[in-house]
Amino acid sequence: MKRASIKDIARIAGVSVATVSYVLNKKEGHRIGEDTKKKIFEVAETLNYTPNRIARSLQNNKSKLLGLIVADISNDFYSSIARNLENKALKLGYTLIIGSSDENAEKFEKLIDLFSQQQVDGMIVAPVAGCEDILQKLLDRNYPLVTIDRYLKGVNAPGVILNNREIAETTTQFLIDKKFDKIVYVGYETKLQHLLDRQKGFEASVKDSTSDIDAKYIMVGLENISGEVHAEMEKVIGKNPKNTALYFSSNKLAVAGLEYLIKNSIKVPQQVSVLAFDETEAYKLFPAEITYIKQPLEEMADEAIKLLDFQISDYTATSKKITLSGDLIIKKSIK
Amino acid sequence: MKRASIKDIARIAGVSVATVSYVLNKKEGHRIGEDTKKKIFEVAETLNYTPNRIARSLQNNKSKLLGLIVADISNDFYSSIARNLENKALKLGYTLIIGSSDENAEKFEKLIDLFSQQQVDGMIVAPVAGCEDILQKLLDRNYPLVTIDRYLKGVNAPGVILNNREIAETTTQFLIDKKFDKIVYVGYETKLQHLLDRQKGFEASVKDSTSDIDAKYIMVGLENISGEVHAEMEKVIGKNPKNTALYFSSNKLAVAGLEYLIKNSIKVPQQVSVLAFDETEAYKLFPAEITYIKQPLEEMADEAIKLLDFQISDYTATSKKITLSGDLIIKKSIK
DNA sequence: CTGAAAGCGCTTACAG
DNA sequence: CTGAAAGCGCTTACAG
Numbered sequence: 001m002k003r004a005s006i007k008d009i010a011r012i013a014g015v016s017v018a019t020v021s022y023v024l025n026k027k028e029g030h031r032i033g034e035d036t037k038k039k040i041f042e043v044a045e046t047l048n049y050t051p052n053r054i055a056r057s058l059q060n061n062k063s064k065l066l067g068l069i070v071a072d073i074s075n076d077f078y079s080s081i082a083r084n085l086e087n088k089a090l091k092l093g094y095t096l097i098i099g100s101s102d103e104n105a106e107k108f109e110k111l112i113d114l115f116s117q118q119q120v121d122g123m124i125v126a127p128v129a130g131c132e133d134i135l136q137k138l139l140d141r142n143y144p145l146v147t148i149d150r151y152l153k154g155v156n157a158p159g160v161i162l163n164n165r166e167i168a169e170t171t172t173q174f175l176i177d178k179k180f181d182k183i184v185y186v187g188y189e190t191k192l193q194h195l196l197d198r199q200k201g202f203e204a205s206v207k208d209s210t211s212d213i214d215a216k217y218i219m220v221g222l223e224n225i226s227g228e229v230h231a232e233m234e235k236v237i238g239k240n241p242k243n244t245a246l247y248f249s250s251n252k253l254a255v256a257g258l259e260y261l262i263k264n265s266i267k268v269p270q271q272v273s274v275l276a277f278d279e280t281e282a283y284k285l286f287p288a289e290i291t292y293i294k295q296p297l298e299e300m301a302d303e304a305i306k307l308l309d310f311q312i313s314d315y316t317a318t319s320k321k322i323t324l325s326g327d328l329i330i331k332k333s334i335k
Numbered sequence: 336m337k338r339a340s341i342k343d344i345a346r347i348a349g350v351s352v353a354t355v356s357y358v359l360n361k362k363e364g365h366r367i368g369e370d371t372k373k374k375i376f377e378v379a380e381t382l383n384y385t386p387n388r389i390a391r392s393l394q395n396n397k398s399k400l401l402g403l404i405v406a407d408i409s410n411d412f413y414s415s416i417a418r419n420l421e422n423k424a425l426k427l428g429y430t431l432i433i434g435s436s437d438e439n440a441e442k443f444e445k446l447i448d449l450f451s452q453q454q455v456d457g458m459i460v461a462p463v464a465g466c467e468d469i470l471q472k473l474l475d476r477n478y479p480l481v482t483i484d485r486y487l488k489g490v491n492a493p494g495v496i497l498n499n500r501e502i503a504e505t506t507t508q509f510l511i512d513k514k515f516d517k518i519v520y521v522g523y524e525t526k527l528q529h530l531l532d533r534q535k536g537f538e539a540s541v542k543d544s545t546s547d548i549d550a551k552y553i554m555v556g557l558e559n560i561s562g563e564v565h566a567e568m569e570k571v572i573g574k575n576p577k578n579t580a581l582y583f584s585s586n587k588l589a590v591a592g593l594e595y596l597i598k599n600s601i602k603v604p605q606q607v608s609v610l611a612f613d614e615t616e617a618y619k620l621f622p623a624e625i626t627y628i629k630q631p632l633e634e635m636a637d638e639a640i641k642l643l644d645f646q647i648s649d650y651t652a653t654s655k656k657i658t659l660s661g662d663l664i665i666k667k668s669i670k
Numbered sequence: 671c672t673g674a675a676a677g678c679g680c681t682t683a684c685a686g
Numbered sequence: 687c688t689g690a691a692a693g694c695g696c697t698t699a700c701a702g
Contacts, residue, residue, distance in 0.1 A: 003476070005678095005679055005680085006679065006680065007679075007680095015688075015689085016688065016689045016690075017679090017680080017681095017689090018681085018682080018688075018689060018690080018691090019687090019688060019689070021680070021681060021682085022681095022682095022688090025681085027681095027682090031687060031688095032687060032688070033687060033688090036687085036688085048476075050448065050451060050452050051452055051679085051680080052393075052452070052454060052678090052679050052680070053452045053453050053454065053680095054389055054392045054393050054398060054453070054454045054678090054679080054680090055393055055678075055679035055680035055681090055694090056679080056680055056681075057389045057680090057694090058387075058389050058390055058393055058678090058679080058680075058693095058694045058695065058696085059679085059680050059681050059682085059693080059694050060680090060681070060694085061694075063389060064453075065432070065453070072418065073408075073414055073417055073418050073421065074411075074414045074415045074417070074418035075414075076409075076411070076414075076616070079408055079409045079410075079411075079414035079417075080409045082408050082409070082414075082433070083407065083408050083409035083435060086408065086433065086434065086435060090434075095432050095434070095449060095450070095453060096432065096433055096434075097400070097430050097431065097432045097433075098417070098421065098431055098432075098433055099421065099425075099430070099431075100418060100421060113385065114430060115430070116385060117385050117386055117387070117388045118388050118389070118399075118400070118430060119387060119388065119389045141338070141383075255616060255619060255620065258619075258620050259619050259620065262620060262622060280616065280617075281411070281590060281615065281616070281617045282615075282616045282617040282619060282620045283620070284590060284593075284594050284617060285590065285593050285594065285597060285617045285618070285620045285621040286597075286620040286621075287597055287622060340694095340695055340696085341695065341696065342695075342696095350672075350673085351672065351673045351674075352673090352695090352696080352697095353672075353673060353674080353675095353697085353698080354671095354672060354673070356696070356697060356698085357672090357697095357698090360697085362697095362698090366671060366672095367671065367672070368671065368672090371671085371672085386695085386696080387694090387695050387696070388696095389694090389695080389696090390678090390694070390695035390696035390697090391695080391696055391697075392678090392696090393677095393678045393679065393680085393694090393695080393696075394677080394678050394695085394696050394697050394698085395678085395696090395697070396678075
C-alpha cells in the first residue's frame, strides 16, 4: 500500500501542497483559515498520513540521523553507552544508527563511509588504532564528529573522555597504601591512548611511591584475551598467591582474570585483592564483590550528544575535550 | 563544505547528469565511450564524490535502513542479537537503526512511528505486551516486519522463534530425572507468550512425571527483579536448601537468583542445582559453571534478516514462523 | 554513444 | 488568506 503524501491531502482537501505543508508543520506567519486548517488535519487523519522524512531531509539537508561507531555493540560497556546515547538522542529528535568496528580500521572506514552516505547529521565514534587519517578526512569536510571513550593524538576532534591517567594514578595509590607484596597491572598491548594513559597513571604512582613495590605487568593482545590472561597469571601469581593485588584496566580483562581466580580457588580478598576499570553485570556473580572504577556513562552520553548537537547546528573546528571523572566504587574485593 | 553532487561532476566533465549516473552506477546497456567513463571517474575522484543515499532513497523508495526495536539494547541478550543482525544486515547493504522500548507499548509505538517516518525498509522487533494493535496497523499497511525472540497471538506477522515450550519441557524432564526433592521455576508475571510457553513446558513435564515432584513457582514483576527474586527465594528455598533445583526462565532472573545463592553461601550443585535460559558473561564468574539453554543467535539473526529481506523485495502477508531449537549446554551447576 | 526531462515528497521564498 | 513554482540530488524511460 502506497502511503499518502502531502499531494494526496492537497488534492482531497482542495488546497495547494504549500498550504498543507504550512498547516501540518504549524508554521506561523501564514494566517490560514481555521476551517482550512481543520479540513487539512481531518484529511491527514483519515489518510493515516505520516511525513516522509527522507523527502524532508533532502530538502533541508538534515537527516536527523546520528551514527554511532563502537568497537563491538555486544560489549557491555558499549551497549550501555549506546543505551544512554539513545535516550539523549531521542529527546533531541535524533535516531541512532549503529555499527561495530571490531577494532579494525578498514571496517571503521567502511562504516564511516556508509553512514556519511546515509547523510547522518553527525557521528559519535570510539576510534580504533590507525584511524587517524580517516577521521582527519571527515574533519576536513567539516563533518560534525565527537569521539567517545577514546581519543587520538593529533586529530583535532572534540570528544568526551575519562580522566584516565588521574583516576589510574589515585586508585593505584589507594592500592599502594594497602602494602601489598606484589601489584600486578593487567593491560593490553595497544596503541590506544586511553589505555596507555591508564598504564601511565599506574606507573606514575608506582614510581612516586616511597616504599619498594614489586610491580608486575601482564600485557595481552586482543585475539585471545582469556587464554593469554590465564597463561600469564599462572606465570606471574601462580596457584597460591599471597598479599597480592590485581589491577585490571578493562572489564573484559577483569572477567578473564577473575575466571582464573575462580578456577584455581584463589580467595578474594584473602589471597588476592582486585580492582578493575568499568562495570559489568558479571561482577555480581563473583563471590567477592568487585571494586571497580565507574565511568559516568549517562553524563558522558549527555555531554557527547550536546557537543555533537552543537557542532551540527553551528560547526566550528575544535578539539574541545570534556573530561569527566571516574569514581572508585569500593567493595569487598580489596582487603 | 558542501559535498559534490552528480551535477558538479557533470558540469566539470562536460557531460549530462544522466551519463554520470549511468557510469557511476555501472549500468549496462548504455554503451558509453571508454574515455567519457574514465573522465567521469577521474572527476568523481578529485571531487571526493560520494552518492547521497537520501536522494536515491527518495527516488527508488528504498532507504536501505532497517529498524530494530528491542526491550533494552543494554541487555546482554539483545545486544548480542543486535550484533548478529548488524553483521547480516551489512552484508545485504542495510544499516541498522535501533531503539529500546523498555517493555512499554507507548514507547514502542513512538519508535515504530519514528522508524516508519525515517522510511526504514523493514523492521525487526521484539514486541512488548499490549502492542498487538500497533503491529496490526503496520501489517495492514503491508510494512515488512519480522518479530524476533517474542511473538504475539493473533497478529499475522512472520517471525523467528525459539522452540520455547519443547525445550522447556525436555530440559525440565532432564531435571526431573535427577530426582530432586524440590524444583523451583523462576519466571515473570507476564503476558508475553514466549515466557508463558516456557512455563507451560515446565508445567507439562512436571504434570506428566510419574514420580511425585514438589514443584514451586516464583513469579516476579519487571520493576524490581533482583529484590523480588531474593525475597521469594528466601521464602521458598531458605538459607540452607537441600537437593533442590532452580529453573530460571531468563538470564536476568538467573543472575538475580545466583546473587542470592552467593550471598547466602549456598553451594552449587551440592545443595542447589541450577539451569537457566540464555547466556550471559556473568555465568563465567559464578563458582560453578552454569548449565544453560543456548539460543542460536547467529542463526536467528540470519533467518530474521533473510525473512525480512524477502518481505521487502516481494511483500506477501504471511505469519510464517521459523522455529529454531535451543541447546542445553550442560555444565557443573547440576548434580 | 549521449542528453533532456520528469519525478520521488517535501520546503520555502515570493507573489498576489 | 492561499498558491505557483523552484529546488534538494538522484534515477530512469524515452528520444535521438
